Amino acid sequence: MIKYEWRTELDPQEAAELADMLARAATYDAEPEYSTIDFDNVQAALDSRDRQVKHLLIWMLPYATAMAAPDEPERIAALLRLEIGEDGAAKAHLVVDPRFRSIGITTLFVEQVGLDTGAPDGWLGTGARSITAWARGNHPATGRLSNRFLIPRTRRIWKLIRACTPHLVAGSPVLEPVDPASVNHLEWTRSLIATDGIYALRLGGCVSGLVALDFAPRTSEEFGACATATELLSAPGADPADLRRLLDGAAAIAHERGLTGLIVHVDSGDSRLVNACRLVGFQHDRTDVCYQIGDHS
Structure with missing residues (x-):
């Protein structure tokens, strides 16, 4: 259903697809004020080879939508951005394509990679020893993810x-x-x-x-x-x-x-x-x- 990979560069087609996805997601999420990622910040980090900022692309693999219809092509379904401090404390930002929400993309990803930050090289080899993420607008999907994988809620900010x-x-x-x-x-x-x-x-x-x-x-x-x-x-x-x-x-x-x-x-x-x-x-x-x-x- 999905594949994923840490990326240090994007080819022109990937860059265009990712920029489009992030822009559509930002528009879609503007009213509830959910978290967003600015593509310009992604490109700037990639261009500067910033080792403290890492980007993981998640693709939706080709899938069928109707009997006898051709499969939908592989598409970028989500972007995870990690900003990692020298002390191993990381901030995570995740955006999922609005077209692929509520079908378990993030849940499947977490099931496959786990949440172990205690490995010698941190979570997924990133060096991250702890990871915090803010759910702007108390996004309901994050609550379900937290309940399923026992991810603690550590702070609440009221607007x-x-x-x-x-x-x-x-x-x-x-x-x-x-x-x-x-x-x-x-x-x-x-x-x-x-x-x-x-x-x-x-x-x-x-x-x-x-x-x-x-x-x-x-x-x-x-x-x-x-x-x-x-x-x-x-x-x-x-x-x-x-x-x-x-x-x-x-x-x-x-x-x-x-x-x-x-x-x-x-x-x-x-x-x-x-x-x-x-x-x-x-x-x-x-x-x-x-x-x-x-x-x-």
């Missing part, structure tokens, strides 16, 4: 959205735009990744919280064009109300930019942030689930 309409943001705290360099003397800000679009909540002259905002609109059927809070940080010991003020202030800024919603991604285990979001009107939109095989310490 939450709230409205930024005038009556909801009226009276919100005013946040101050800041340069990261102006706050990097604070120990708790050193995990900040963003370099622009950063706003601070000041109380009593002290910074009690930071939010990084991305104003590239993300469309929500219910909330319209949304900004995204890509990072949220609060000072150690800050009052829970300060976190709510930070979120309200971020929503007000999004409204000032002409956007009608605000998105935030929250670890479901972060009860403090989850509760703050709940109290300022955020609603659940999507759950992303992380799966892991192997032990990475």
Whole structure:
């Protein structure tokens, strides 16, 4: 039914077929926001001979569709991309052709190769000692795969959205735009990744919280064009109300930019942030689930 092979290069026909499959899958999966792989990233890794990025092609072998009809030709059915760190911790991304979903392509592959990361050269000779994969939108097929092969779910991230309409943001705290360099003397800000679009909540002259905002609109059927809070940080010991003020202030800024919603991604285990979001009107939109095989310490 299938064959598979690690590839370090693609011939022109394979490249065209793979690019088409990934593009169709991205379009098909756009609404539920499932995971995607960009073909340009695949080609760039192959061209640079990046040894830390590996690509496995899975083909659907020729198959019959009707009696007396010619067999369908061999086709690329899926792509697995592994990004492997020097420590053997790998991130996996898998995309299956929409035409071949729900027929057991991934299940059959896992049945054939197994999930043993304890071999001397790691999983399937890749050097991977542990592998994590995110199922964006809690893809139902990943849940079935996890249940069948006992793959642990290790994290859940909730995508939450709230409205930024005038009556909801009226009276919100005013946040101050800041340069990261102006706050990097604070120990708790050193995990900040963003370099622009950063706003601070000041109380009593002290910074009690930071939010990084991305104003590239993300469309929500219910909330319209949304900004995204890509990072949220609060000072150690800050009052829970300060976190709510930070979120309200971020929503007000999004409204000032002409956007009608605000998105935030929250670890479901972060009860403090989850509760703050709940109290300022955020609603659940999507759950992303992380799966892991192997032990990475």
